[in-house]
Amino acid sequence: MTERATLEELVRLQGERVRGLKQQKASAEQIEEEVSKLLKLKAQLGPDESKQKFVLKTPKETLTGKYGEDSKLIYDLKDQGGELLSLRYDLTVPFARYLAMNKLTNIKRYHIAKDFDIAGQFDPMIPDAECLKIMCEILSSLQIGDFLVKVNDRRILDGMFAICGVPDSKFRTICSSVDKLDKVSWDEVKNEMVGEKGLAPKVADRIGDYIQQHGGVSLVEQLLQDPKLSQNKQALEGLRDLKLLFEYLTLFGIDDKISFDLSLARGLDYYTGVIYEAVLLQTPAQAGEEPLGVGSVAAGGRYDGLVGMFDPKGRKVPCVGLSIGVERIFSIVEQRLEALEEKVRTTETQVLVASAQKKLLEERLKLVSELWDAGIKAELIYKKNPKLLNQLQYCEEAGIPLVAIIGEQELKDGVIKLRSVASREEVDVRREDLVEEIKRRTSQSLCIC
Numbered sequence: 001m002t003e004r005a006t007l008e009e010l011v012r013l014q015g016e017r018v019r020g021l022k023q024q025k026a027s028a029e030q031i032e033e034e035v036s037k038l039l040k041l042k043a044q045l046g047p048d049e050s051k052q053k054f055v056l057k058t059p060k061e062t063l064t065g066k067y068g069e070d071s072k073l074i075y076d077l078k079d080q081g082g083e084l085l086s087l088r089y090d091l092t093v094p095f096a097r098y099l100a101m102n103k104l105t106n107i108k109r110y111h112i113a114k115d116f117d118i119a120g121q122f123d124p125m126i127p128d129a130e131c132l133k134i135m136c137e138i139l140s141s142l143q144i145g146d147f148l149v150k151v152n153d154r155r156i157l158d159g160m161f162a163i164c165g166v167p168d169s170k171f172r173t174i175c176s177s178v179d180k181l182d183k184v185s186w187d188e189v190k191n192e193m194v195g196e197k198g199l200a201p202k203v204a205d206r207i208g209d210y211i212q213q214h215g216g217v218s219l220v221e222q223l224l225q226d227p228k229l230s231q232n233k234q235a236l237e238g239l240r241d242l243k244l245l246f247e248y249l250t251l252f253g254i255d256d257k258i259s260f261d262l263s264l265a266r267g268l269d270y271y272t273g274v275i276y277e278a279v280l281l282q283t284p285a286q287a288g289e290e291p292l293g294v295g296s297v298a299a300g301g302r303y304d305g306l307v308g309m310f311d312p313k314g315r316k317v318p319c320v321g322l323s324i325g326v327e328r329i330f331s332i333v334e335q336r337l338e339a340l341e342e343k344v345r346t347t348e349t350q351v352l353v354a355s356a357q358k359k360l361l362e363e364r365l366k367l368v369s370e371l372w373d374a375g376i377k378a379e380l381i382y383k384k385n386p387k388l389l390n391q392l393q394y395c396e397e398a399g400i401p402l403v404a405i406i407g408e409q410e411l412k413d414g415v416i417k418l419r420s421v422a423s424r425e426e427v428d429v430r431r432e433d434l435v436e437e438i439k440r441r442t443s444q445s446l447c448i449c
Helices: 003-023 028-045 068-073 092-101 126-142 154-164 168-178 186-196 201-211 217-224 233-252 326-339 361-373 388-398 408-413 431-442
Strands: 075-078 084-087 107-111 115-119 147-153 258-261 274-281 293-302 319-324 351-355 402-406 415-420 426-430
Touching (some): 092 115, 092 319, 115 126, 147 154, 147 233, 154 168, 154 233, 217 233, 388 402
Antiparallel strands (some): 107 115, 415 426
16 A cells, blocks of 8 residues: 555544544544644645545635625534534635645636636736626526626725825725625715724715716726826726726627726725626616616626735736626526516426327327427426326426427327417417427526526
């Protein structure tokens, strides 16, 4: 047995011992002692370069100090043995730690249905533009309504705070207050900055003059000419990058969905450059009214310094990424369908192949095969002679929108009876036209799967 194999076996045995003590509800001191031994063994073992596993496990102390005032969203708990654990706030910090531990300098990461990150040294704003393109593609494909992506840059915010007279020590806490402007009025934000955080009223007023502005690339160009902001090195770098970003977004064809919003702050401490947040829009009550936001559904930004916090040599790896608010989107879709009195589909199946009489299994199998070959998402009940009522009830429960019914008369006439589950309307469709008719009817259907 090799030295590494011996250490792996020791780690396994020690891990079993720790789990056993927790199950026995041993004392916290005893568990802590055995956990310490386990960690020492793991440190001796080190990473296995031959295995390319992407595992994000992060201790509590790694998470603290990275989120600013949003650290309250890290939830602490103790297991049965008294060991202190935490629920992760997001996957950005663990991802940065993973890069540092494995000495990775270039990688694209996609976490199913939620996160996307690009790490590596590239020319300015190209990865950032791709992230925004991906965000817009995802939200458009979900068909959840009109949305707007707000963008800003932490360097612009910091430069703005500096010229307005905010002390360096208050940058992050004031940033957190500014980030609330989309939820509460400016007067409330100002009261928090002045009353709770000790900012001078005149400084708060200067900030207010800037952060209540929003627009497109024309606003970026306007601020590049601002006599005070343009003299701040950080702000100037941020504005120049944003101008370049808008050029790329125009090439991607999504500039009409992007708004430069100076109130966007993103309260997380690790952001260093471009930041963005997508919000759904309500339809204006009257023409010409400003659309009202109904909440953030996606967000992200650039975090160039986070990997260096975990690297022993402080080696930095530039990163940019985004996160989709899956839970928020599900909630919005469900509320919308409830308002329309529509059932939430929990399957991608477009049509159920059913039979009206007995001894038609072969015909059902033939038809479902034809539909599969044509790219239609179809299924059938796995019984030889299912009752028609049971088949229709299954469609209602699963949210399958259509039923293709085969009967003896339909076979003679060369047609299929196509039934809408929602309206219960039925129409005879010639067999050769069935695929196109199903595609036409299901092209606008919505599914949460």
